[in-house]
Amino acid sequence: MxxxxxxxxxxxxxxxLALAAVDGDDETADTAAEAESRALQVPPGHHGDRLDRALAALVPEFSRSYLGQLVEAGAAQVNGRAVAKPAHRLRAGDRIDIELRPTPMSQAFVxxxxxxxxxxxxxxxxxxxxxxxxxxxxxxxxxxxxxxxxxxxxxxxxxxxxxxxxxxxxxxxxxxxxxxxxxxxxxxxxxxxxxxRRVTREYLALAHRPWTGPAEREVDAPIGRDPRNRLRMAVVDLDRNAGKPAQTGVQLLQNAEHGCLLRCALRTGRTHQIRVHLAQLRHPLVADALYGGAPAAGLQRQALHARRLAFQHPITGEPLAFEAPLPADLAAALADWGLTMPA
Missing domain, CATH: 3.30.2350.10 (Pseudouridine synthase)
Structure with a gap:
């Protein structure tokens, strides 16, 4: 090991490094970085187009949504007059002057x-x-x-x-x-x-409520966006909601008065998969407020640790396996509940 x-x-x-904006940017950049002024002429093929649509074609390194935000922020002129509406209709030959400001995403990749x-x-x-x-x-x-x-x-x-x-x-x-x-x-x-699924990923999880039933379980429950709360994921019915199959292996390591220490193995890799599956089993992670957990044993963050990672080297084929010791906060939480770190 x-x-x-x-x-x-x-x-x-x-x-x-810089990346172009992508759809979904929800704010214009607030930055001291230099902006680029660009002068464009509307070609005949874009006669009658909206300003934001024509800009997306003429300045393809930026997304239409972000260019629309720039227009609304006062960064564009048409034929020398300020235009703040992305829906402004253009004529062939119109001159567009626009100040291309760095996007939050472009400044993030530094x-x-x-x-x-x-x-x-x-x-x-x-x-x-x-x-x-x-x-x-x-x-x-x-x-x-x-x-x-x-x-x-x-x-x-x-x-x-x-x-x-x-x-x-x-x-x-x-x-x-x-x-x-x-x-x-x-x-x-x-x-x-x-x-x-040729990469082994095992986690240690400290969860609420003592474990009952079989010491090992295979959870096979599809996960998708929670239809009642788009900020979280949930186990969903694929006949009625969008989602993907998800499987997690769960093994009880130790029980305590207030909860349990579990080993979780990912069979698939969905967003928040272990958190969602344990909540579905009525054993939410300690301090995972999004999925029903609460602070306990001194922990204020979700009690989940990616302990083991194993795979074949992608170039040499050599088998590799690594283990990460528990961080201090999780080790202290186990001690608080009278649990010991498994070998």
């Missing part, structure tokens, strides 16, 4: 030095022990300070890969092991291996 634990501090990068706990690294991949509280990928509300930003800062190779080599994610408040690619062949092979 590989258990090397070097702490590697990221070094600053010389060149920032290197930010941070200390990362690197368990293993070779030419093609790295294994990271992610702390609770670290967001994996930039998203609305978390445009900086993510694992992706740290990877861009510490590794030149990450800048050549989609998503800096990230092939799977952990929730912000879940701690533990993640594999990231350092080469494109490794990235493609890891994505395929995860999809084919």
């Amino acid at each position: 590989n258990q090397a634990r070097p702490i590697i501090s990221a070094t600053p990068s010389a060149q920032a 290197p930010q030095p941070m200390a990362l706990d690197v368990v293993h690294e070779d030419e093609h991949l790295a294994v990271i022990d992610k702390p609770a509280g670290l967001v994996v990928h930039p998203a609305p509300g978390h445009w900086s300070g993510t694992l992706l930003n740290g990877l861009l800062a510490r590794d030149e190779r990450a800048r050549q890969l989609p998503r800096a080599g990230i092939v799977h994610r952990l929730d912000r408040d879940t701690s533990g092991l993640m594999v990231v690619a350092r080469s494109r062949p490794a990235m493609d092979a890891l994505v395929a291996a995860i999809a084919a």
Whole structure:
């Protein structure tokens, strides 16, 4: 079992990466970064088009929704006059002047030095022990300070890969092991291996209520967006709601007066899968307020830790297996409930 634990501090990068906006940006950039002014002429094929639609064709590196936001923010003129309505109709030959401001997403994909706990690294991949509280990928509300930003800062190779080599994610408040690619062949092979269920991912979970019934269970319950609360996921009926099959293996390790320590193995990798399945079993994770948990045993974040990760090396075929020790907060929670860390 590989258990090397070097702490590697990221070094600053010389060149920032940028991505074009995607549909779904909900705010214009508030930044000191330089904006680009661009002058455009409406071709005959866009006579009668809305301003935002024509801009999407003439400035394809930005999304239509984001360009519409720029128009509403006063960044566009047509024939020298300010136009603030994306639905403004154009004529062939009209001149459009628009100030193309950086998007929040484009500014998110920049290197930010941070200390990362690197368990293993070779030419093609790295294994990271992610702390609770670290967001994996930039998203609305978390445009900086993510694992992706740290990877861009510490590794030149990450800048050549989609998503800096990230092939799977952990929730912000879940701690533990993640594999990231350092080469494109490794990235493609890891994505395929995860999809084919050839990557073993085991978690330790501290859940409410003592466990009853069989010590091992296979949960097979599809997961989709909760039709009553779009901010969370839920077990759904695929005949009536959109969703995907989801399977989790659950094993009781120890019981306590107030709850239980479980080992959970992902058979599939759906959003919030373990959290949703344990809530369905009426054993929500400690401190997972989104799915019915509550703070307990001193924990204020969901009690889930990606303890074990095993797979064949995507290039050499060598079997690799890694284990991450419990972080201090989870270890203290187990002690508070009189539980011991399993071997």
